[in-house]
Amino acid sequence: MENIMKRLNKISVENIKLEIMRTTFGNRDTFLSQLDPRVLMFWYLIFAIFPWFIYDKIVLVALLAFVTFIAAISKVSKVIIFLLCFGIASEIICYGIVAYFLGGGLEAFLALIGLTMKLATISLASIAIFGNIDPERLSDALLSWGVPGQITFAVSFGYRMVPVLIEEYNNIINSFRLRGKSPEHKGFLYWRQLLHMLKIAIYAFYPLIFNTAKRTRTTVEALEVRGFSYALQNKEVKKLKLAYLKIRLKDIAFLAGSVSYVIFLMIIVK
């Protein structure tokens, strides 16, 4: 119990900010981050769709193990894994309890484990892949698939902006709390306190909206000065921009290895 409390205490806003910072800026030296972003996304698509085809529990366990291994070697953030496990566990338990009261019993519980394993496999694959793709490479991969340049730019810009925006939001909330007066009576189950915090959380968006609007305008103006919209429509520019994306032997080996593992599983079970 003490151990759990210790872990829960570690999850604070500051910590989550650091984790997000690490996810969006860090992890440049892992195996996955060196691969071609298009190959990684294709790999993710395989592992996001394939589990739904399978009803065999042994294959699902093997798939989950494989994805867990990939996630482990790509240094996925522990807090995120913890949140994922916690969510899955509470979901299973709850469905199980309700089904039990409605007359299902243990069978209902077992039926849900398959579904949960599928979800866990997909989530882990997503964490491993998107925690390791550099935002710029991700947006270039999308661009090479024909997604409009505005959207791909927004994606990489957004990725970079998250930590800044969270920091700013946190600062606004802190200054609200410094200047404001929290309720004297906490109320039943601290409801006054909670209401006060929620109000601050909502009001804090007001200055944030203006700040973000100003920042967005500056960014877009800076982009347009350098001919961003014009360049988007120019095929030559796009070609030049995407020239560095190359699928090498390493990428092919990774993809082929994963696919043959899946096929191997299918053959063994049959």
Add this chain to the structure above:
Amino acid sequence: MANSLTQTQVNQSKTLMLFILAMSLSGLENLVAEIIPEFQIGPIELGISSFIFIPLVLVILFDNIWVALAAPIGEIVFADLILGEFGGLGEFEEVILLTMGLYLAGRLVKDVASRKQLIIAALVGFGFTELAGTMIDIGKVWIGIEQLEAVPGLPESIVALEGIDFLVEFVITGIIFGVLPTLYFVPRLYGKLEPMLGIKPREIDDSRNPLPIAVTIGAVIAVILGTTVAFISEMGINIIEWEADFLDKFGDNFIWVPIGIAALVAVITFILAKNGKTKEAKASQEG
């Protein structure tokens, strides 16, 4: 010629600005909502699933499809990809539903100063997304588990849980974090935020039909498409053997799910469109 080129570029950069603004804000809003601890009993969350008022306010102020589209994309980029909750192809359904719900909300408002219109827009915008999402969720679990019928009690429990979840969501996210803050923010931001982006504030526009026919048809097609894709991704059916295997496995009833949802959307949009038209007709008679 040169003039039209500059014109398109100006519009493009405005679109880009709106898109980035809406995306960063709704992404941040989602991330904050994820971080705030919530009291969760399995699938029922007694917490904030999102500060939905942010995209609602922006879409009401700007009435632009790009703003509506930016909200779900921001959610995917900021909250889902980073926290590893990306649902794969299932997100496709969310993008379509949320975009449509928000766009609907933006269209429903004709006069930004009218509180009644703001309330209706916020409720419809969120309610539509959430209701369709709940139905799809029920269908997903229903079909995702093999031999669900063989397990007594499970189907009922899932429907019951999802139903309660919808109500809780609607009250907490839809009203407390949707309607009320929208009423607070829209009058305060109106006329202040738009000039910062170099855009003219919206004017009172009574003559416009809230839902052109093209939008309605597009909406219905989009919902059928989105739901079907969501189902395909969730069930993992073999597309090549679509007809033979698929209907055997899941029964003929499955096909009614996307059609039913689409029909519901069609009915709602037609009712809304009709209301708009009768009002218009009245206004023109009086005038």
